[in-house]
Amino acid sequence: MSSRFQKASSHEAGAESVVDRELDRLASLAPNWDYEGAKAIDQAIIDAARSLMAELSPNLARLPKVVPMAKGNLQFEWHQGERSLELEIEDPETIHYLKWHPEEGIEEEGTFPLSEASLAVELIRWFMRGVTNV
Amino acid sequence: MSEADRSGPQVDASETLYRLITTPDWWVAEERRPSSAAFDEPKFSVNMASRTTVEHTKRQLREDLARPDGGIVSFGCGRARELGFDARDERDERFPHNVAHAHVYYDGGRNSRKRNARRLAKECAIVLEPTFEG
Numbered sequence: 157m158s159s160r161f162q163k164a165s166s167h168e169a170g171a172e173s174v175v176d177r178e179l180d181r182l183a184s185l186a187p188n189w190d191y192e193g194a195k196a197i198d199q200a201i202i203d204a205a206r207s208l209m210a211e212l213s214p215n216l217a218r219l220p221k222v223v224p225m226a227k228g229n230l231q232f233e234w235h236q237g238e239r240s241l242e243l244e245i246e247d248p249e250t251i252h253y254l255k256w257h258p259e260e261g262i263e264e265e266g267t268f269p270l271s272e273a274s275l276a277v278e279l280i281r282w283f284m285r286g287v288t289n290v
Numbered sequence: 291m292s293e294a295d296r297s298g299p300q301v302d303a304s305e306t307l308y309r310l311i312t313t314p315d316w317w318v319a320e321e322r323r324p325s326s327a328a329f330d331e332p333k334f335s336v337n338m339a340s341r342t343t344v345e346h347t348k349r350q351l352r353e354d355l356a357r358p359d360g361g362i363v364s365f366g367c368g369r370a371r372e373l374g375f376d377a378r379d380e381r382d383e384r385f386p387h388n389v390a391h392a393h394v395y396y397d398g399g400r401n402s403r404k405r406n407a408r409r410l411a412k413e414c415a416i417v418l419e420p421t422f423e424g
Contacts, residue, residue: 189313190312190316191312191356192334192335221325223315223316223325224315225327226331227332233318233325233327235318235321242326242404244330244404252400252404253404254405254408256405265401265404266401
């Protein structure tokens, strides 16, 4: 466990634990887990996801869904009605995100380096602002 | 994927396509819709509704894929093509007896694939709601 999490509150540490278990589950998926020939989830992607979560944990007021993708990578998803946020670990160095709320005219997509976790924090804050305003 | 990767003719735009939801990871239960991850692939499988029945597709879930708790969603071939998803009349090597099978290839650019997968997920109709536990 990273020193960052050792300093975190019990809620945050709990969040880390839940997401960690989900990442363990994805890491154990055998090839063809979707019954359509999906690849096993790349260990380098799992490691990158854990690294990102270590950065994001203090901002995780709502846990993401951890979703495997057939290409062997994964994404974190948050949903609230029409509002969605997806952070896909496209490769071990790159996040491909979708910021989605069509009712507000927001259908934004882009990429940024995984090392710039502050951009992911901003996206999560955007999502949470909308949730608390609902 | 390039044109050379595709062996089959284009599916008619008027066709309805069935996408099987074979894993709970690709079902957003609280929103009663598929995750965009079910469509965020370079190539995925569908059934052409005009060559099968809902009952036959349910049997496919139960018997071929051993996913009796899986689901079926539908979308229009023409609308999908507008979003960059090109359906081709091609058999599945693992289940060549399924003459309703088609492959869907994503033609759009990297910078729009998540938006288009999300749009397609949003436009799907539920044919058979999954009954995944948990």
